[in-house]
Amino acid sequence: MGLLISGLSQSFPPKSKFAVSDIPDLSDQVIIVTGASTGIGFDTAQALLEHNAKVYIAARNEEKAKAAIVKLKQETGKDIVHFLLLDLADLHSVKRAAEEFARKETQLHALFNNGGVMVPPVDQLTTQGYDLQWGTNVLGHFYFTKLLLPILTATAPTTPSKTARVIHTASFASYMPSRLDFNTFKDSPARKRMGVNNLYSQSKLGNAIFSNELARRFRGQGIVSVAVNPGNLKTELQRHLGSIGQMILNTILYPAPFGALTQLWAGTTDAGMELNGKFAVPWARVGPMPYGATDESAAKALWDWLEEQVANV
Incomplete structure (x- = not known):
């Protein structure tokens, strides 16, 4: 019953008390947004600009990203993107991206995964x-964050709040699995039996677990780590769904800019500094932590597994 009530509240949230206009001045802040060529990543980048x-737009499709940058410059009048x-x-691409960023910048105030x-x-x-889904949504972001942590932790003491933030875009799907199946992270019969929908839910639970463990391990070094359900949104994420699935979903989906609200709230405001280790839900509220993300021993096991995967990249 609790999950049902929470699901209804997150699927049909009350009017947001937070608006993009409430974001404080971010002059001198350096921020990375992954996947910002389209959807809520684009809207997040636009509000930050x-x-x-x-703002750094971190994406794999250079042509699409550069087109997005042209549009962002036109719409914001800002040239700092x-x-x-x-x-x-691709873990090697992740490593190259982090190294390229470190060559260009000495500070990183917020990372939007x-x-x-x-x-x-x-x-x-x-x-x-x-x-x-697991490799992109969880492992790739873990490795990118790990490589950027020295810059994040060095930046935190230089800010008025003494913090740097890592915001993880999860989903209401984070609530669906009760645990992770490590046998499905790589290709296997178990992975194929799980199916793409459950694999997606598992990856979103992985986002929440990673966020919580990052919060526990680095709170003493000024890191604020928050997992976010951005809401049910019309974005390119649905491109792999069939036409019937898209038609059904469109009846409960909100325009993409709504999805940026909660992660912008967590990533830019004074209230967001108090959200370390919490789960934010639409629109700009604290919600219940997914049950599967509350087991600290499971979180440690996941962290150890993630570390093993990137140890020799």
């Missing part, structure tokens, strides 16, 4: 052979 942040080549489905994939064909894997 409008409030004077220097840059492209960072990042393919989250926003990019992701949703229910692609089950035969699609990452470059290193991981399930595409």
Whole structure:
């Protein structure tokens, strides 16, 4: 019953008390948004630019990202937006992206782990052979964050709040699994039996678990880590769904700009500084933590597994 009530509240949220106009001035802040060529990542980047942040669009499709940057410059009148080549489905690309950023910048005030994939064909894997959803949504973002943590932790003490933020775009789907099945992270019969919808839900639970464990491990170094359900939104994430599935979903989906609200609230406001280790829900509220994300021993096991995967990249 609790999940049902929470689901209704998050699917049909009350009017937001937070608006993009409430974002404070972000002058001198450097921020990365992954997957910002389209959808809520684009709207997040636009709002950050409008409030004077220097924004890096981290994406794998250079042509699409550069077109987005042209549009962002036109719509905001700001020239402080840059492209960072990042393919989250290739750990070597992730490493190159982090190294490229470190060559250009000495500070990073916020990282929006926003990019992701949703229910692609089950035969699609990452470059290193991981399930595409798990490898992109969880492992790729873990490695990118890990490589950027030295810059994030060095930046935190230089800010008025003594914090730097990592915002993880999860989903209401985070509530669906009660645990992770490590046997499905790479291609296997178990992975194929799980199916793309459950693999997606598992990856979103993985986002929440990673966010919580990052909050526990680095709170003493000024890191604020928050997982976010951005809401039910009309974005390119639904491109792999059939026409009937898209038609049904469209009856409960909100325009993409709504999805940026909650992560902008968590990533830019004074209230967001109090959200370390919490789960934010539409629109700009604290919600219940997914049950599967509350087990600290499971979170440690996941962190150890993630570390093992990137140890020799």
